[in-house]
Amino acid sequence: MSNADNLLTAAAIRKHYRMGRSVVPVLTSCDLSVRRGEFLMIMGRSGSGKSTLLHLLGALDTPDSGRISLTAGPQSPEVSVFPATERERNEMRRRWFGFVFQFYHLLPELSVLENVLMTRMVGTSISGWFGGRGAIRRDAIALLEQIGLGARLKHRPAELSGGERQRVAFARALVHKPLLLLADEPTGNLDAESGAKIMALLHDLHRSGQTIVMVTHDMQLTKSADRMLVLENGALQT
Amino acid sequence: MYKLFLTLRYLFARRIAYFAIAAVMLCTAMIVIVNSVMGGFLDKIKAKARGLLGDIVVNNNSARGFPLYGEFITDISKWPEIEAAAPVIFSYGLLSFQDTAILNTVQVNGIDLEKTYRINAFKQSLFYEKYYPGSTTLGVQQQPKLGFDPERSPVSSDSPGEMWVTLPADLLDLLAKSRAAGIEDRETVDSGVNVALRKAGLPTLPGLFEVNIEGATDDPSSDDGSVGRAGYFGDPREGIIIGRDLVAFREKDGRYRRYMQRGRMTILTLLPISDGGSVDAPIKVPLRYADDSRTGIYEIDSKTIYCDFALLQRLLLMDEGERADDSGKIPARCSQIQIKIKPGVDANKLAERLEQHYRSYLEKDLPDVREFERNLLSGIRVQTWEESQAAYIAPVEKERILVTILFAIISLVAAVLVMCILYMIVLQKTRDIGIVKSLGGSSAGVAAIFVGYGAAIGVVGAAIGGTLGYLFVIYINEIQAWLIHINPAWQVWDRSVYSFDEIPNTVRTSDFAIIVVCGILLAIFGSLAAAWRAARMQPVEALRYE
Numbered sequence: 001m002s003n004a005d006n007l008l009t010a011a012a013i014r015k016h017y018r019m020g021r022s023v024v025p026v027l028t029s030c031d032l033s034v035r036r037g038e039f040l041m042i043m044g045r046s047g048s049g050k051s052t053l054l055h056l057l058g059a060l061d062t063p064d065s066g067r068i069s070l071t072a073g074p075q076s077p078e079v080s081v082f083p084a085t086e087r088e089r090n091e092m093r094r095r096w097f098g099f100v101f102q103f104y105h106l107l108p109e110l111s112v113l114e115n116v117l118m119t120r121m122v123g124t125s126i127s128g129w130f131g132g133r134g135a136i137r138r139d140a141i142a143l144l145e146q147i148g149l150g151a152r153l154k155h156r157p158a159e160l161s162g163g164e165r166q167r168v169a170f171a172r173a174l175v176h177k178p179l180l181l182l183a184d185e186p187t188g189n190l191d192a193e194s195g196a197k198i199m200a201l202l203h204d205l206h207r208s209g210q211t212i213v214m215v216t217h218d219m220q221l222t223k224s225a226d227r228m229l230v231l232e233n234g235a236l237q238t
Numbered sequence: 239m240y241k242l243f244l245t246l247r248y249l250f251a252r253r254i255a256y257f258a259i260a261a262v263m264l265c266t267a268m269i270v271i272v273n274s275v276m277g278g279f280l281d282k283i284k285a286k287a288r289g290l291l292g293d294i295v296v297n298n299n300s301a302r303g304f305p306l307y308g309e310f311i312t313d314i315s316k317w318p319e320i321e322a323a324a325p326v327i328f329s330y331g332l333l334s335f336q337d338t339a340i341l342n343t344v345q346v347n348g349i350d351l352e353k354t355y356r357i358n359a360f361k362q363s364l365f366y367e368k369y370y371p372g373s374t375t376l377g378v379q380q381q382p383k384l385g386f387d388p389e390r391s392p393v394s395s396d397s398p399g400e401m402w403v404t405l406p407a408d409l410l411d412l413l414a415k416s417r418a419a420g421i422e423d424r425e426t427v428d429s430g431v432n433v434a435l436r437k438a439g440l441p442t443l444p445g446l447f448e449v450n451i452e453g454a455t456d457d458p459s460s461d462d463g464s465v466g467r468a469g470y471f472g473d474p475r476e477g478i479i480i481g482r483d484l485v486a487f488r489e490k491d492g493r494y495r496r497y498m499q500r501g502r503m504t505i506l507t508l509l510p511i512s513d514g515g516s517v518d519a520p521i522k523v524p525l526r527y528a529d530d531s532r533t534g535i536y537e538i539d540s541k542t543i544y545c546d547f548a549l550l551q552r553l554l555l556m557d558e559g560e561r562a563d564d565s566g567k568i569p570a571r572c573s574q575i576q577i578k579i580k581p582g583v584d585a586n587k588l589a590e591r592l593e594q595h596y597r598s599y600l601e602k603d604l605p606d607v608r609e610f611e612r613n614l615l616s617g618i619r620v621q622t623w624e625e626s627q628a629a630y631i632a633p634v635e636k637e638r639i640l641v642t643i644l645f646a647i648i649s650l651v652a653a654v655l656v657m658c659i660l661y662m663i664v665l666q667k668t669r670d671i672g673i674v675k676s677l678g679g680s681s682a683g684v685a686a687i688f689v690g691y692g693a694a695i696g697v698v699g700a701a702i703g704g705t706l707g708y709l710f711v712i713y714i715n716e717i718q719a720w721l722i723h724i725n726p727a728w729q730v731w732d733r734s735v736y737s738f739d740e741i742p743n744t745v746r747t748s749d750f751a752i753i754v755v756c757g758i759l760l761a762i763f764g765s766l767a768a769a770w771r772a773a774r775m776q777p778v779e780a781l782r783y784e
Contacts, residue, residue, distance in 0.1 A: 060676055061778045087680065094678025105673045105781060107244075109251040114243075121240035122677045129239035172677075 006071060007180060007211050008034040008057060008081070013066035015052055026052050027063070028234030034180065034213055036074075039206040041225035042215045048231045050215035051184050056082070057213060058097040058182045059089040070096065072179060094123045098173030102185040104165040106157040106172070113153040116140045116171045123176065143171045147201060163194030170201060174210070181205065183214040187221065199224060240674065241683055245690035248663065255695055258652075258659045258761070262699025263706065265649035266757040270707025272645050273749050275714070276638035278742020283634055284624075286534045291623040292323070292357045292576030294589050296596065298617035301511055303327065303556055303571035305611045306599050311575065314592065319583040324353035325572035327550050329508060333484065333543055336503040336524075342484055345542045346508065348550030348572075351376050357578040360544075364479065366500060366529040369423060369444040370412040374529040376477045376546040381501025381526060382406050383450035384431065384443070385468030403431055405443055406468045413443070426486075427495040446496040470501075476549055477528030478504060483540035485530050492740070494532075502527045506545070510554045521553050547572075567606045571614070585622040593620035649760060656695060656764030660688055664768040671772050672780025685773035692765020693758060700757030704750065714741045 013030040016023050026049040034040055034057075044050045055061040057068065059081050068081040070092070081092060093099075098119075106115045120136045121129060129136075144150055147167045157165055166186055173181055183202065187195035203224055206212055214225070222228045229236045249255055298304040311323045327348035334341045351374070355361040367374040384403045404410065423444035431449070432442040450466030486494035504525050510518040525545060532539055551557045551570065558570040579588060596618045599607070607615070624631070664671070671684050710717065718741060721728040731741045 055778050061776070090675075090678050090680045092678075093676060099676050101781065105669060105676075107670050107673060109247050118240060118243075118674070119677050121243055122674065122679050122683075124239045126239050126242060 005035050005074075006033045007036045007038075008032075008068070008070050008213075010057060010068045011066055013053070013056060013068065014064045015049070015056060015061075016064060025234055027056075030066070030231075030234070030236050032057075032229070032236055034211060037206075037209050037211055039202070039212045039214070039224070039226045041222050041228045042213065042231055042236070043217065043219070043222055043228055044215070044231035045217055049234060050217070050231050053231060053236075054182050054184050054213065054215050058099055058180070059084070059092045060099070062089075070179070072096065095176070096179040098176070098178035098181045100166070100169050100173045100181065100183040100186045102188040104157070104162075104169045104189075106165055106168055108157055111154045111156060112144065112149060112160070112168050113137070113140060115157070115168055116144060116175050119172050119175050140171070140175050143175055144168075147171055161194070162190050163197055166190060166194070166198055167201065170198075170205075174205070179211060181210055181212045183212060185216050186214065187218065188216070240679060241686045241690055244674070244687050245694055248667075248687075248691050249694045249698070252663060254659055254663065255691075258656045258695045258764075259699040259702070261652040261655040262696055262757050262761050263703035265645075265652040265760070266700045266703030266753060267707035267710065268703075269642065269645050269649060269753050269756075270704055270745065270750060271710050271714075273638070273642050273753060274707070274711040274745045275742055276634075276641055277746055277749060278711075278744045280631070280634045280638050281744070282742055283535070284627075284631055286538075288358075288623055288627075290358055290360065290363075290533055290538070291626065293579045293585050294577040294592060294620060294622055295626045296575035296577070296592065296618060296620050297573070297626065298614055298619065300614060300617055301329075301573075302515075302614060303573045304614040304618060305569035305571050305607065306596075306604075306615065307572045307575055308570065309599070310596055313595065314577070319579050319588055321578040321580050322353060322356040323575055323577045324350050324357055325547060326354075326574040326576060327547060327554065327556060328573040329550065329554055331509065331543075332507040333480070334505045334507075335498060335527075336505065343541070344481075344484070344506075346506065346550060347542060347544045348547040348554075349376075349544050350547045351544075354576070357576050360531065363531040363533050364529045365425075365482065365532065366445055368421060369416050370409050371416055373409060373412055374477070374479070376479070376528065376544070376549075378474045379477050379501070379526050379528060380470035380474050381472045381499075381503070382409055382447060383466070383469060383471050383501075384447045385450045385466045402440075403435075403443075403449060404468050405447065406470060417441070425493055427489060427493050429496065446499050448499040448501070472501070472503065472526075473524075475503065475524050475526045476546055478506065478525035479529045479531050479544040480504075480527055481539040481542045482530040482532040483536060484543070485527065498527060500527060500529075506543070508550075508553050512555070518555070523549075523553060569606050569611060589620045589622055589625075593618065596620065646756075649757075653760045653764040656692060656761050657767055660692060660765045660768035661771070663691075664688060664772050667772075668775065668780050671775050672777045672782075675775070675777035676781065681773040684775070685769040688765050688769035688772050689762060692761045692763075692769070695765075696758035696761025699761060700754045703757060704754045707753075708745050708750065711743050711745050714743050 010030060010032040013027050013032075014025075015027040016025045018024070030053060042050055042053065052061065056063050062082055066082065069078045070081050071078045079092075081089070084092070107118065110118065117136065117140050120140070124132070124136075141150070141153065144153060147170060149164060149167055149171070152160060152164060157168065160168065166189075170186075186202070187198050190198060199221060202212060202214065206226075214221075216222070229238060231237075296307075296310070307325045311325065314320050314323060329346045329348070331344055331346045332341055333344045349360075361367060364374055382405065384405060386403060405413065423442065426444065428436060428442065429446050431447075435442050450468065450471065480498075482494060485498040486496040488494055504527055506523050506525055508521045508523065510521060512518050531542070531544065548557070551572070556571040559568045561568055577592070579585060596615070600612060600615055674684055674687075675681075718729065718731055721730075
């Protein structure tokens with residue numbers, strides 16, 4: 001397999017946290033490649049650094065050292081995710097990455113539709129927004145209808161079930177058509193039925209060509225992945 | 239787009255923001271009210287002070303006055319910038335009314351009435367001149383008295399002894415003129431005569447006049463000697479204009495209740511000052527109360543009288559005279575020259591030229607100007623009216639600035655409140671900040687949400703506060719009237735104490751705009767700490783925030 005097939009590459013990633021005077025190493029040396037269209041699952045027990053790794057891959061956080069790069073298309077140049085300036089990382093999150101969190105992290109004052117539209121608002125100027133608002137809204141509504149939330153557009157997150165909130169979070173992460181969807185234990189806070197629906201949604205996305213990196217500690221879920229890596233002692237193992 | 243969207247959403251969705259809006263609103267309204275009332279007070283004082291002066295005044299700050307005013311006025315009257323000029327004499331004296339125990343210490347202003355009319359707004363301050371135009375004079379005059387008109391019916395059948403009263407014919411003609419011009423007396427409480435006339439549905443006679451009961455015997459045209467006729471009576475004397483608060487009581491509603499009749503004899507006691515600076519023997523002069531003046535400033539209206547310039551000059555020994563050794567003439571002196579200038583002329587530059595011109599007399603060889611006169615001339619100062627009234631206006635101006643600053647400092651409380659509220663919101667919204675950053679929102683963008691939030695609070699608060707403050711100022715007198723109606727003890731503006739009848743109720747547009755902008759800036763300032771914290775938050779830490 002050539003390097004051009006890799007969407008994201010991480011090499012020698014190290015990360016530690018400071019807890020008062022003590023230093024807690026989380027990632028000691030992580031090397032990773034995410035292939036285009038792949039559904040990669042990263043396993044690990046709680047506190048192993050899965051979420052940290054996901055945040056680093058998605059330019060939400062910065063490692064102590066190492067290198068992360070992304071190649072948007074087979075013919076595209078390689079772009080450094082780390083090192084990169086804050087401005088560049090903001091831009092990458094806006095254009096290329098979509099995040100789904102365990103606790104949904106929806107904005108409580110906004111409706112379902114507004115939460116989804118927020119992703120597009122972040123990357124759009126006021127004039128651009130009012131110029132293309134119709135098309136953006138249509139895309140967002142279509143996506144919400146696709147995941148079964150067409151009747152909940154004006155509802156607030158507090159009025160939704162956990163499964164519905166997580167689907168809204170998926171819609172928010174996908175509405176700008178990211179290159180890579182990063183899901184941090186998306187079923188971790190859901191009952192079995194809702195969790196199954198979310199996994200079905202992930203499979204559908206995968207089938208449609210979406211590249212997905214998901215972290216979980218649930219061994220049951222790893223069966224549906226193309227590939228699974230285990231994070232242990234700060235390093236990834238196959 | 240997200241910055242504007244979240245700013246507006248937080249503004250309307252977070253009820254706590256209403257407290258911040260209320261704080262900005264109250265502070266803005268408070269400063270608009272204080273600034274407008276104080277500023278209006280200052281404007282009124284300036285207008286009133288201006289009304290008694292010329293555009294430019296010449297003084298030498300000496301009770302002895304200064305000479306050569308006649309030559310000076312003749313010279314400058316030829317200048318194209320000069321509209322008119324008149325000399326004034328200031329002195330002090332005692333004023334009493336004949337047959338009363340009233341005795342007041344007064345400032346005596348000697349004026350040329352006709353020239354003064356041309357120079358300032360003194361004419362508009364006169365009461366009788368307003369309703370009987372052309373009747374006021376400082377020249378020799380008798381007392382006008384009301385008389386009974388035997389050809390007309392009694393006032394009422396209940397009081398058959400009462401008859402219609404009427405004024406002398408010339409005053410009636412003058413009154414008809416002012417009535418035709420729509421001038422009605424609403425500033426005076428009705429006299430007994432006017433109460434009866436009003437009751438009978440007849441036109442009232444503005445002012446207070448003595449009724450000629452005893453005068454029947456003085457009046458050769460009296461039919462039977464039992465009923466007096468309207469006319470002029472008593473010894474002819476020079477006239478005097480008296481500050482209104484010396485001849486009338488000011489009621490709480492701002493109207494005056496007169497207690498001195500027009501033409502009443504007064505005695506003015508003057509203390510002339512000799513060339514050597516000593517006080518000569520007091521001079522008593524009987525004068526007739528011709529009119530009363532109301533500038534609107536209590537300090538002036540309760541202490542000032544006006545008599546003829548030439549008369550006062552003569553009484554105070556300031557007129558032209560022969561030197562004791564027959565070595566020449568003593569030039570006449572005055573205390574001040576008031577000058578009206580033509581529109582568009584720079585008063586400051588002209589004042590400098592006028593002062594130079596006056597001082598040029600010192601360089602001329604004038605045989606009648608001796609050492610004493612030269613000393614008086616050397617103290618000449620020519621000032622604009624604002625400069626000459628600075629000592630009077632400056633304290634009010636300073637008070638206005640001081641009060642506005644004090645209230646502005648108090649308004650910092652609003653900034654601190656906005657700061658606390660926004661900081662609290664940032665703490666509450668920490669996870670939202672992480673979410674926005676995870677979607678690609680920049681630190682500057684997140685900071686802009688909170689600065690925009692502060693600005694939105696400021697705009698809404700300042701707009702509502704500004705509007706409320708404006709309306710409060712505009713209707714401040716109605717509000718006070720309503721408060722007094724509920725409880726008379728709630729009267730905050732006592733018209734018998736302050737110089738003006740009404741609380742100043744004008745809002746300066748420029749001041750209003752500055753206050754509203756400051757209100758907005760205040761709220762933005764309050765948002766900076768919150769914005770700074772929000773900007774510095776790392777997205778991962780914010781998402782983990784519990």
